[in-house]
Amino acid sequence: MSDLPLLGVEEEFHVVDLESRHAAPEVDSLLAQLDGAEFAPELQRSLVETNTPVCGTLDELRGHLRRLRATLEGVAEPLGLGVVAAGTVPLAELHGDAISAGARYEKMQHEYQMLVREQHICGAQVHVDVPDRDEAVQVVRRVAPYLPVLLALSASSPYWRGHDSGYASYRSMVWSRWPTAGPPATVSTAAEYDAMVADLIASGTISDPGMVYFDIRPSAHLPTVELRVCDACPDVDDVVLIAGLFRALVGKAREDLAAEVPLSGSRHELLRAATWRAARSGLEGDLVDLCGPSLVSPPLLVGQLVDQLRPQLEELGDWEQVLELSQATLARGSGAAVQRRAYGRRGELSDVVDVLLAHTQGRTLATEPPATVPHTPDLLVGYHADGSEQQAFDESVSAGGTVLPHYGWMFRALDRLGPRGLTAAESALRTEQRARGVTFRVGDGEPDRLFPLDLIPRIVTAEDWAGLTAGLTQRIRALEQFVRDVYGKQQIVSDGVIPAQIVHDAPGRSRLGKLFPADAVRIAVAGIDLVRDRADHWLVLEDNLRVPSGIGYSITSRRLVRSVMPDLEPPAGVVGLDLVPGQLRSALLSATESDDPALGEVALLSAGHEDSAFFEHRLLADRMDIPLVTPRDLQVTEDGVFLVGSGARRRLSALYRRLDERALLDAKGADLRPIGRALCNAVARGDVALLNAMGNGVADDKLIYAYVPEMISYYLGEDVLLDNVPTYPCVDPDRRTEVLDRLHELVLKPVDGYGGQGIVIGPHADSVELAEAAAAVRSNPAGWVAQDLVMLSTHPTFANGGLEPRAVDLRTFVLQSRLGDRTKVEVLPAALSRVAPFGSMIVNSSRGGGAKDTWVLR
Incomplete structure (x- = not known):
């Protein structure tokens, strides 16, 4: 102009x-x-x-x-x-x-x-x-x-x-x-x-x-x-x-x-x-x-x-x-809000007229109530009372107690419910969980307990989700190539990108991994755990490529929370989960040959009632409309893998494996013989697809994790889209020295640990714990890695009649399907936020953690 x-x-x-x-x-x-x-x-x-x-x-x-x-x-x-x-x-x-x-x-x-x-x-x-x-x-x-x-x-x-x-x-x-x-x-x-x-x-x-x-x-x-x-x-x-x-x-x-x-x-x-x-x-x-x-x-x-x-x-x-005026107007609120505040002082409309007369001439009445925008809901009074939590980035509440913009609608709804309404909703939630058998077991011999689910959903914006989708897709493509490579030519080792010892000594490496066809999709279902340390920065915390759980709990969480709080409806719309079981079923079916006479016969393979996540196994099998089977329901012959019992005998083309590798090898089939080896031989012959593949653990321990950025560069030739948490392999002498010097400020993890077991958080450990950790590292350096301490983001969680900031991570699920000679990657919207106990940063259920529904906005 x-x-x-x-x-x-x-x-x-x-x-x-x-x-x-x-x-x-x-x-x-x-x-x-x-x-x-x-x-x-x-x-x-x-x-x-x-x-x-x-x-x-x-x-x-x-x-x-x-x-x-x-x-x-x-x-x-x-x-x-x-x-x-x-x-x-x-x-x-x-x-x-x-x-x-x-x-x-x-x-x-x-x-x-x-x-x-x-x-x-x-x-x-x-x-x-x-x-x-x-x-x-x-x-x-x-x-x-x-x-x-x-x-x-x-x-x-x-x-x-x-x-x-x-x-x-x-x-x-x-x-x-x-x-x-x-x-x-x-x-x-x-x-x-x-x-x-x-x-x-x-x-x-x-x-x-x-x-x-x-x-x-x-x-x-x-x-x-x-x-x-x-x-x-x-x-x-x-x-x-x-x-x-x-x-x-x-x-x-x-x-x-x-x-x-x-x-x-x-x-x-x-x-x-x-x-x-x-x-x-x-x-x-x-x-x-x-x-x-x-x-x-x-x-x-x-x-x-x-x-x-x-x-x-x-x-x-x-x-x-204009920028200054817009910020001032948003902070003050609309003219309508100013008038309602004036009316609220005494309930007199004459007070509203007096305020309007004054404002028209640029004056403010001495009796005028102060602006309350941005509004701090009553539920958040004292929310940041614990000073330790102020160091973490909270995803919905600022340090001053103000609700962040994309959570405004949610807190207006929560404010209407108030503590009593939320307590009633929590009670209804537990009743629904009992009625539907939504349970989880911490360990062997432990009784089933209600899956610890929080009422307050977590929001992931469409913009954030687009970035995560791109980064997760990239990561799974690289990990898939790595698994195929290490059970094949081991080119990444020959080229010196990853030390041979780290691959050969990986706790999850298994000779059974070599039995799988070279072109088979090995990582059909991945669970990638992410954390967030600031608004614009997500980090990958862990890769789970064996039998990751959580998809079913994500689906159930959505139904349960909406059933007890139907008014908690996000205005922007949430990506639905109704299609997720079908996406999972399609990924499993893609592993079968199109000319296989058993095409379409897929089953979910579970250890049965004793499995801690049996509720999820049952739910997913039901939603995918496929049989839920245990090893005792299977028979392996030279002609294939069959589902037997109840007078029926059906050949299966694919098995969605939801039991641990060792448990499968030790399990007995319908003929009471060990079935694991026979099943792997059937996979090698191409008689059945087993998803996820045996031996995937070679790619998801905490030592291999440190090299995933190098895998992305090596296999894909791309810049890394999602960062790792900075990780120090203790098997490396220089890194080990640094770890021992900084043990009080790092997080120490066993390479083959899971469920939060064995983790030592340096800043939270006393001198005795630190000394014991140092001794463990010196005696078995290859068994440990250390990571920089990441302050996990926090999210409001309903507990003790109010809202508390709790550390959260995000488990996302990535599917891979075979489409001819290429592989299709899908990131499911069925993400599960895991919640740590108050004052802790360990989110695993075995350590007292819980979960919350995660809403990916459209």
Whole structure:
């Protein structure tokens, strides 16, 4: 834009009686003392309009807005009147005789009846220069999708005729009843626009072009584009903010038009719905992001708009001012929220009028309640009381106790429930778990116990999930190649990328891994554990490539939490889990040969009731509609692997292995003979696919983990997308020396450990524990690795009648399917967040940890 576009504002004000605080039809007495060029009557005799001169800067505009408001007050106050800038004034009566004089207004009263009597409403209109009318029509269409955000910023009309309407902008609801109100028409040229107006006049719907009341339009009397969607704003700075954003939007639209950028294509009904949501919510509820469409928090949507307009705002010299004003408005809340706070002090609408009178002139009453936005829910009082937790990044609550934007909707719902409601929901959750047998066993000989599930879901945004999906896909591709390589040519060892000793001594390496066909998918189901140490940084904590559990618990968690808290529905929408069992079944079937006569005969192989995760085995088999079998149900012959019993004998083409390798080797089949070796031979012959493959443990111990970044570079030639936790193999003499020197600040882990067993967290260990750990490292260096201490992110967890910050990790599940000569990788949305006990960072169930549902946003 070579020339600075000029702008101007028309503001409408309510005239009120200072004694009664009611709307007063006394505008004629004001106008008699005012300059007609800048002041004008409105439809109702209790309203007055001001018109600023054209302005080049926002500071100039602010000066004129304040001057005109002050002039109004100076004339009104001696008459016992005041002026209020707001969409509605709380105390007003609908009188049919309160219409301003003039043939136009009298005709409107006759034609529209109650619509006219209702018009005790005030708006703020912003004009921006667009001299070419064809261009103006195009600009209108391009700016229209952004108008709901501007309405939310202006929302200042919660009260209507003495009652709270439930809306932040009830003015919008009244205004929308006009036949030409709402989003603009989809015309492309000035000629089409004029023809449309002519048709409306000919239809008798309107009597002149000025009655086209679209939310945005080419002005009926000026060479401008006119914004009409906004409420009148009590605070001048909100008008300035909206004017600055609108001018930048017009500038961007003109630039996009010149560059032939395609229109966004927002549908008329969605734009109307987004406008309604903005009127309903203001800045205190979620707004519609038309790019989804989805519901998002106002700070996110406003912040995105300001960032998007930064080039235009900088060119206009408005960037810093608009950014500062937007942040101030979000912190203060909408004009509607200010009014409700004033009413809440004594329950008197007269207090609301007093606050509006003061704010219109830039004053704040001494009795005015302070802003409570951002709001700290009662449930979070004392949330960060434990100083140790303040060092960790909390995913939903800032250090000051403020709910982060994408969790705002959730905490509003939780606040409505309160501690008593959450306690009742927790009790209902446990009842549901018992009824459905959602259990878990910590160890052999231990009784089944309820799976420890928390009520408060964890959110992973769509943006975060996209990054995780790319990183997890990359990691599994490299790990799959590594497993095939180490049971084949061991090229990665020959090329010196990974030391031979580390591979050959890996606890999970098994000669049975060599029996699997070279082209078989070995890692059909992977469980990758991730942690987060700051908002924008995820780290892989561990790879689980043998028999990872958790998919079934993720599916069940979703059903259980929603069954006891049905109102806890995320506005943006959550990726559903209904398709997950089918995805898993398809991955298993892909391992079979298409000409196999047993194609489609897949079973889940479990140790049975004694397995700690038997509930999950049963659930997944049921959801995939496949048999759940134990080794005793199987018979292996030269002709294949058969499911026997109950008078049936069916050949199986694939087995989803959910029991440990050693347990399978020791197990007996239907003929009471050991079945493990025979089953592996059948796999080698191609008679059956076993998923996951035996010997996968070679790739998922804590020592091999340290070399996964090197695998990615070696096999894929790509930059690593997901970092490891910095890891120090104690088998390396130099690293061992460093570990022993820094043992008090590192986390020490046994290479072949699982379930959190054997872990020593240096900063939390006493001198005796550290001495014992050092001795263990010296006696068996190859059996240990150390890692930098990562402060796991925390997440609110319901416990002891309130919310506590608990450390969490994230177990994600990745499937691999064979598609001809290539492999397809899928990251399932069925992720499971695991939760540590209070004050701990170990999330495993065997160490007292629990889990929570994880919602991946659309």
